[in-house]
Amino acid sequence: MPASGLPFDDIRALVASMPAGNEAAAGEAQARDSVLVKPPGALGRLEDIAFWLARWQGKAKPQITKPTIAIFGSDHGVTKQGVSPYPSSVTRQMLDTFAAGGAAINQICLANNLALKVFDLGIGSPSGDITIEPAMDEREAAGTIAFGMEAIADGADIIGLGEMGIGNTTIAAAIYAALFGGDPTAWVGRGTGADDAMVKAKADAIARALDTHAGHLKDPLEVLRRLGGREIAAMVGAIVAARHQKIPVVLDGFVTTAAAAIVQAMNPRGLDHCIAGHFSAEQAHHKVLERLRLTPLLSLGMRLGEGTGAALAMGIIKAAAAMHNDMATFTSAGVDNRD
Amino acid sequence: MPASGLPFDDIRALVASMPAGNEAAAGEAQARDSVLVKPPGALGRLEDIAFWLARWQGKAKPQITKPTIAIFGSDHGVTKQGVSPYPSSVTRQMLDTFAAGGAAINQICLANNLALKVFDLGIGSPSGDITIEPAMDEREAAGTIAFGMEAIADGADIIGLGEMGIGNTTIAAAIYAALFGGDPTAWVGRGTGADDAMVKAKADAIARALDTHAGHLKDPLEVLRRLGGREIAAMVGAIVAARHQKIPVVLDGFVTTAAAAIVQAMNPRGLDHCIAGHFSAEQAHHKVLERLRLTPLLSLGMRLGEGTGAALAMGIIKAAAAMHNDMATFTSAGVDNRD
Numbered sequence: 001m002p003a004s005g006l007p008f009d010d011i012r013a014l015v016a017s018m019p020a021g022n023e024a025a026a027g028e029a030q031a032r033d034s035v036l037v038k039p040p041g042a043l044g045r046l047e048d049i050a051f052w053l054a055r056w057q058g059k060a061k062p063q064i065t066k067p068t069i070a071i072f073g074s075d076h077g078v079t080k081q082g083v084s085p086y087p088s089s090v091t092r093q094m095l096d097t098f099a100a101g102g103a104a105i106n107q108i109c110l111a112n113n114l115a116l117k118v119f120d121l122g123i124g125s126p127s128g129d130i131t132i133e134p135a136m137d138e139r140e141a142a143g144t145i146a147f148g149m150e151a152i153a154d155g156a157d158i159i160g161l162g163e164m165g166i167g168n169t170t171i172a173a174a175i176y177a178a179l180f181g182g183d184p185t186a187w188v189g190r191g192t193g194a195d196d197a198m199v200k201a202k203a204d205a206i207a208r209a210l211d212t213h214a215g216h217l218k219d220p221l222e223v224l225r226r227l228g229g230r231e232i233a234a235m236v237g238a239i240v241a242a243r244h245q246k247i248p249v250v251l252d253g254f255v256t257t258a259a260a261a262i263v264q265a266m267n268p269r270g271l272d273h274c275i276a277g278h279f280s281a282e283q284a285h286h287k288v289l290e291r292l293r294l295t296p297l298l299s300l301g302m303r304l305g306e307g308t309g310a311a312l313a314m315g316i317i318k319a320a321a322a323m324h325n326d327m328a329t330f331t332s333a334g335v336d337n338r339d
Numbered sequence: 340m341p342a343s344g345l346p347f348d349d350i351r352a353l354v355a356s357m358p359a360g361n362e363a364a365a366g367e368a369q370a371r372d373s374v375l376v377k378p379p380g381a382l383g384r385l386e387d388i389a390f391w392l393a394r395w396q397g398k399a400k401p402q403i404t405k406p407t408i409a410i411f412g413s414d415h416g417v418t419k420q421g422v423s424p425y426p427s428s429v430t431r432q433m434l435d436t437f438a439a440g441g442a443a444i445n446q447i448c449l450a451n452n453l454a455l456k457v458f459d460l461g462i463g464s465p466s467g468d469i470t471i472e473p474a475m476d477e478r479e480a481a482g483t484i485a486f487g488m489e490a491i492a493d494g495a496d497i498i499g500l501g502e503m504g505i506g507n508t509t510i511a512a513a514i515y516a517a518l519f520g521g522d523p524t525a526w527v528g529r530g531t532g533a534d535d536a537m538v539k540a541k542a543d544a545i546a547r548a549l550d551t552h553a554g555h556l557k558d559p560l561e562v563l564r565r566l567g568g569r570e571i572a573a574m575v576g577a578i579v580a581a582r583h584q585k586i587p588v589v590l591d592g593f594v595t596t597a598a599a600a601i602v603q604a605m606n607p608r609g610l611d612h613c614i615a616g617h618f619s620a621e622q623a624h625h626k627v628l629e630r631l632r633l634t635p636l637l638s639l640g641m642r643l644g645e646g647t648g649a650a651l652a653m654g655i656i657k658a659a660a661a662m663h664n665d666m667a668t669f670t671s672a673g674v675d676n677r678d
Binding site for chain 2: 103
């Protein structure tokens with residue numbers, strides 16, 4: 001581990017200084033909503049989405065002209081502990097499949113007209129096996145967070161975050177266990193299709209990791225460095241940078257919300273610019289979302305990762321923005337309003 | 340009322356003869372799904388949607404090349420009973436707004452690339468006030484059902500049904516009360532924004548209607564004729580015709596499912612080709628969907644009608660079809676499968 005604590009201090013400063021939303025823009029959006037040609041409140045959550053977009057983009061008429069899905073991939077030393085039915089080789093192969101347009105996420109991005117960006121965080125060089133050592137040293141963790149910050153700086157006006165990494169539901173569950181406490185079995189699930197024995201292996205691995213790193217898990221960035229994966233570190237950076245750049249964030253499922261949990265642990269208002277795309281079928285996700293005080297848009301029993309839940313939710317969010325911006329008003333449409 | 344019972348008999352025959360699904364196509368779709376490059380079941384409900392499309396289109400690779408939203412509009416004599424905060428004039432004005440592209444449904448159709456068709460079922464000539472008389476005579480009801488059957492025959496490969504009609508949440512609630520029993524108050528809600536007094540007026544109107552038509556509400560088509568509206572009759576026709584034409588159906592909210600309830604009352608398998616687009620915020624909709632054994636795709640607190648819930652759900656369904664048809668397989672992508 002490098003001696004310098006500076007990089008983490010810089011990150012702490014960026015997390016602490018995440019700006020508040022633009023309430024004037026949100027208020028203007030609410031005023032506009034009240035004259036649109038529909039009964040008040042009739043679009044339900046879609047109206048809240050429009051206000052949320054306005055608040056975090058800082059625009060009364062929020063724009064979604066370049067919606068982007070960013071997927072971060074990495075490998076995990078913990079796979080040595082038999083925590084996934086798939087070999088680690090699949091991480092790289094799936095990134096190749098994203099590039100070739102053959103994965104689930106490619107089809108959703110095409111259907112919803114979303115840009116897709118895929119980032120390889122040293123796939124093939126797994127992070128440390130958390131049962132016996134930290135996943136990353138501080139330089140690596142800080143560098144990966146910074147990489148995630150840079151990755152989104154390309155003009156996206158809303159970003160969906162997702163990931164690919166064989167073994168990373170174990171990594172995410174370890175982070176939840178460290179941040180939220182409780183028995184590791186409460187946070188593990190079937191991931192890509194683990195059987196009972198493998199689910200037990202996941203919980204055992206996490207218990208050993210918590211033991212190995214005991215006494216060093218009070219600081220969320222230390223939790224990330226010791227138990228996390230690079231894709232989760234990068235998503236932490238993306239969430240923080242998006243806030244500074246006025247880019248609302250759509251979170252994917254069980255692994256992506258582990259990055260959100262790190263941010264929230266550092267700043268209780270740190271997720272106000274984030275929407276959860278969906279409830280994952282991973283059993284602990286409901287509990288995680290409750291802790292994060294996020295209510296997902298969708299609940300379709302999905303558990304694929306790749307940003308698929310975020311990308312589907314983005315379709316709903318795009319429609320919400322279109323309605324807010326382009327609907328007629330009672331006056332412009334010449335429709336009689338209620339008394 | 341015309342003496343002839345023939346038109347209703349023809350409709351009964353069409354409902355009774357609704358064909359079964361194509362299980363071979365659904366089985367082929369399941370076989371294909373099992374080799375797509377993802378863990379088994381990881382797309383959750385989206386996989387079921389692909390099988391459902393295959394079953395009801397009769398194609399292992401279901402096609403969504405012309406998704407269409409059909410909205411049916413009509414006016415209701417029951418508005419004389421003070422059941423809506425909006426005047427009846429709004430029905431026609433909203434159809435004009437659909438034509439001008441200014442409504443919520445226009446924006447969703449643009450965002451999701453859906454065709455939109457709007458049908459005026461004699462707006463301005465309200466159906467009979469159900470508190471004192473039948474909404475329609477048999478010729479009118481049968482003719483309107485037939486109109487709905489014709490309305491969808493234009494090459495759509497999946498259709499979303501919706502409606503517009505001031506007063507029609509009262510009409511839908513009356514149908515539910517007649518079909519499912521129970522106190523009228525159990526089936527009414529705030530519709531476009533009724534206050535407590537108006538909600539009571541809705542329940543009172545339904546109680547009087549049930550009294551007026553007592554003894555004639557065993558036959559679902561009589562329920563439709565006496566208590567229904569033209570938009571609901573047309574949607575009954577659309578649901579039945581779609582089944583015969585191998586067109587899967589996406590239902591909108593509280594009013595649209597009243598048409599579905601009539602069909603189900605006539606044929607317990609009559610909704611197998613239908614998906615509920617969303618849970619409406621109208622309080623009784625959960626109970627209705629339970630009776631219809633439909634689990635909606637979305638739950639976003641919407642209560643607008645216009646087909647908006649169906650059109651948003653169509654975005655999800657389009658993505659499900661795209662994934663099923665266009666994802667690579669483990670073999671074609673060169674991805675290692677689990678042992």
